[in-house]
Amino acid sequence: MSNSNQLDTFKKKIKSNIFTLISNNQIQEAKGLISQYEEIVNIDIEIYHAKSLICIIEEEYETAEKYLKEAIHLDNLNSDTYYNLGYLYQINNDPAKSYYFYQLAKQYSKDSQIISEITEIQNELIKQNPTICNNISEKTNNSKKVLVIAHIFPPIGGSGVQRTLKFVKYMRNFGWEPIILTTGKSSYPLKDVSLLDDIPEGIKIIRIDEDYSINKQIISEIHSIINRFQIEPALFEMYRQYSLINIEGICIPDQYILWANKVMKEIKNYIDLSKIDLIYSTSGPYSDHIIGYLLKDEFDKPWVADFRDEWTNNPYANPDKDSWIYKMHFALEEKIVHVADKVINVTPVSTDNYREIFKLDDEKLVTITNGYDEDDFQEIVLSDKKNDKFTIIHNGLLYGIRNPKPILKAIKNLIDQNKIDRNRIKLSLSWCENAKEWSNYIVDLQLEDIVEFIGYVSHKESLQIAYRADILLLIVGPGEKNKAMYPGKLFEYLRLNKPILALSPKESVVDKLINNFGVGINIDFDDIDALEDAIAHFYKNWENSELSNLEITGKVEKFERRFLTKKLITIFNETIKHYSTGDVRHIVYSSMNEQKVVEQMYFSRFGKKIDLKNPKTFNEKLNWLKLNYRNPLMVKCADKVEVREYIKEKNLDSILIKVYGVFNSVNEIDIEKLPNKFVLKAAHGSGWNIICNNKHQVNWEVEFKKMNSWLQTNYYDLGKEWVYKDINPRIICEKFLEEDNGLPAKDYKIFCFNGEPKFIQVDLDRFGDHRQNIYDINWKRVSFEYNYPKSTIELEQPKNLESMLEIAKVLSEDFPFVRVDLYNVNETIYFGELTFFPHNGKGLFKPDEYDLIVGSLLDLNNL
Structure with missing residues (x-):
């Protein structure tokens, strides 16, 4: 037996013993065995289930809920998790939540006995609470649905996660149901499990694991993806040749293109994309927009692309603009912003940059800043006690040109000039790239007793730490490009009501906001003298107890996350309104309605209006x-089953491929009775094929889900090709035709x-x-x-x-x-x-x- 098999056997045995102990009410023994197990296996969803059961027995319901919600984010398709949550809410007299999670358990269960049991429980809940239980599904069904493509999403942490998380948190308030497409297992370095608490209950989250294996097949697939952007042929060929020689060169726009490729291969197994009303992608990473572009291209859905930072004009990049790599990035970005229906930036300057660089119309561009969530500030422990030391805190990530060198130099100079008592000042820095190098620099400046590195902490902890500051430090960085940068922390700083010391270019968006709000001082990043004066000014006010908290005004409240989400939803509503004349999934189109849809699709593809009065081009x-x-004959000939009769009518029976079966349901397909090689096709669409050259190497559970999705989709809805509209949805199985190789x-x-x-x-x-x-x-x-x-x-x-x-x-x-x-x-x-x-x-x-x-x-x- 291999080591891997031995470990699996060991894990199963231990977990079986744990659940036996729980069922026998030997709780302390079960806890001990769980502790031993977790020393060997770090994360196991069944252990989360075991912990939750123990908590339920001990009536620690909040902790049980916490374990089960964490389990959802490990595997949001696990029916046992939802069943346990349904039971938890049932015994806590919350019938609405209980019914909802039992419904999810039934949806993902494959055990007919469990499904029957859940149905009985739900029927009883409906008898006792008919209105509450029925309203659960009605509310969700009436909402418009948005697919949110966000690689960076909890439990991934960092400042970049907040914008998307808070949008998702409040979308339901405005009639939209988010479905999240994000990563499962990830190499991303920052984690913050506490952020999972902000995700509303019942939100569907599709988690697709990262996979960084690269082989010939993967390279070909990514070449095919990038080629769909219609890059200039000579430029694409340079990229293709380079990536064949240097395998890492395949990773354009970033390493997450490998994840994007995996997403595009698997997404249809998780969701029927024809039922999505809008696609929203947010970067970085920029590969999120690659997915958005591909899904819009394939399913012709309205698409909103949100750039948390600029791409090729990013201030933290200094590319060689003559290099083919830069040109590839630029070409991808240019295609994305022209194809997207709306492009969102976080600052007015970034919006202006996109307008100027890519020649975009004003109606396509939107500015939605970052912000703060009032809920995050309700649990901060308040104190009026003055700090023993003048405390400056930077509450954000430091990397690249966003570094602490100016503040360290300024403090060193002030101490050497005896303008500040070194025993009465403290500088706290959070997570810092190359922390060891900066630690050595601090030692060289003899500031090790003054500067502390807090490291990466949860968002909740970071706000509590920031509240203790006398001055909140905001490091943006130098250079013209940084004039457009609004770090996400700025708006939480405003809500904390503390004076802000910012290091940002003069006339930048940060400079203007701080001066407009009167909340602190902005110093040019490289102006050490001015920085020394500002620190000395704040220090003197602190000594004299003249530093006071600021007030929340209407100016600040417009950056609250609910307000910003409402603005985003307004953009969603405008986009789908202009995209079609109605619900394109269900309307039986009149000629005029179809024409408008065709006009929109053509414009989205080619960036120009179609001439239908005097058509000249092939398209x-x-x-x-x-x-x-x-021509009614076209319907017959588009049907991959009925067209065979047309071929026979033309006396061409000899060219028909052998058929093994025609199926109205996937339940009729018996793989065991089929030959080893065959092809499965949807009779009522185009491109819906499964090429099987070895049936024993196919994951048929996945493929059956795919075919079920085909059968439930009217191909006409995807592109308005009328010939498919009334074709009977069926699967046809044909002989696999192969070359000698x-x-x-x-x-x-x-x-x-x-x-x-x-x-x-x-x-x-x-x-x-x-x-x-x-x-x-x-x-x-x-x-x-x-x-x-x-x-x-x-x-x-x-x-x-x-x-x-x-x-x-x-x-x-x-x-x-x-x-x-x-x-x-x-x-x-x-x-x-x-x-x-x-x-x-x-x-x-x-x-x-x-x-x-x-x-x-x-x-x-x-x-």
Whole structure:
């Protein structure tokens, strides 16, 4: 037996013994065994369950609740956690919460007996409290839903987490239900478990673990992701080649692109994205916006991108603007801010920068500052006692150019000049990057008895520490770029009502705010003389007991988190209002409604209005067809089951792929009865495929969830392709077609205009580094790309190309345009599908003039 298996066996045995002791009411023995277990295993959700059960037995209900809520954030799909919470609230006479958590337990349980038991409990709760229990689901169902993409989210700590956490805390107050997409297991260094208490009960949190393994497949997948941003080909090729040689080079915009890649592969297993009303992404890391962009592109949802800090114009970066790396970052940022429906910044200067740098319209840009949460200040222990020493406290992270050197120099000089008694001053610094180096610097200045490093503490503790300050120190940093920086702590400083000493550029947003509010002094970061004068001034006032607390005014209250969340929700409401004429998931569209949706989608993709009155480009004409040409035969041919009848009617039975089954429900699919290799497709959509080349290596639980999601989604809702609207949702299982090397057979997509084939697209590595070759009907490479870059591989002309083209003619003769997808395996031709609206009329041509050239092939005059 391997060491790993031995450890697993040991863990199971110990946990079994723990629960046996609890059931026998041997509580002290159980506690002792838990302590021993935790010395070996740091985190185990079942131990959280055991601790909560002990607390319930001992009637320590608040502690039990704390353990169970922490367990949710370890695994928010664990039905036992929700069951225990349901029971806890039931015995505490809180039927609404009890019903809610029992419902979650039922949702995630796979045990039919437990589900039946929960249903009986819920029925009893409804009998006793019908109004309360029913209102729980009604309130949630009536809320609009926003997917919040935030890698930095509790239990991850640090200053960057506060903005997103507080938005999430108060969104329900304004009719929005947040669904959080964040990391599970993470290498992020800062943790603050206490922040979990701020997350409202019942919020759905999707936690996807980080995974930093990099291999050839991962590199190809990330290349494919970055390629979807339509980066200038030469620049993209430099990035691609560099990352193939230097594996870490794949991590653009940051290391979390690896997490983003994993998210994009797994997200559909956790949530039906067609039911989301809006996407909100917040950075850093900037890979959060990569996910936002990809989801908007795929599901055509309104998207709000929130930049807590500027990206390529970040004051803490000093890039070489001539380097290809900087240009890649800039290209990604430029694409993101142009595609997002709204772009939020935290300072007016940052908003101005985005307007100027990226030429954005005013209506796209919004400023929402950071702020403070009044709730955080209710538990601070207040005291009027004067400090024994003049105490300066910096209550934030110090890193990069945001460092304590100026304040240390100034204090050293004041002491040497006898302007301050070294025994009567204290400087407290929180978490500091390169703390050892700064400790050595402090020793060199002989200030080790004056300066203390507090280190990273919980948010609650940090506010209590800051309250003890006589002066709150705010270090922003030097340079022109720092004029736009509002550190998040500034607004908590305002609420603490203490004098502020800021080190920020003159005429910066911090300088203006401090002067406008009259709450302290701002000194240019490098002006040591002025800093000495300011410290001496505050010190003298402290000695004379003339330092006094400030008052909370309306100016300060506008930075309260509820007010700021209300402002964010106003942006959400405006965005979805302008994005469509109504609820795009449920309205049966009139022609006008569909047209507005098409216009919005086209503008979001291309950044310009579509001309539907006089369409000229290929994409414009496809969208015109989508709105104005309704041939019922197209519905039959878009259905991957019914199209087989059309093929037979054309006397082309021989090109049909063998079918193993057609299923109305995933419960009808018996994997054991299928061959080892096969393909599963949704009959009522496009791109919904599962390629199985070894059924024993597939996680079928995950894939069944994916197929269930397909069956519950009307593909029409995703892009308004009317041909899919009334197709019966089914899964079709076909034979796996493969080349001699075992790879899936090449897909030959023949573009046919008015019954005539014009060019052929051949896709390579569709599920990795997606590339394609495009040929004319004489098998010569064409001069353009269409949505994916060219491959460097030259493909041989199929020997039976003429037969493929003849088949395409027959299958396209009934339509003004259709793409006929065929496979060719060992000179045997197979039918794939018929596609009427490639890329939903949003395909990108390079050079873009080919959109017009290809459009000229499509004649709409006789329709």
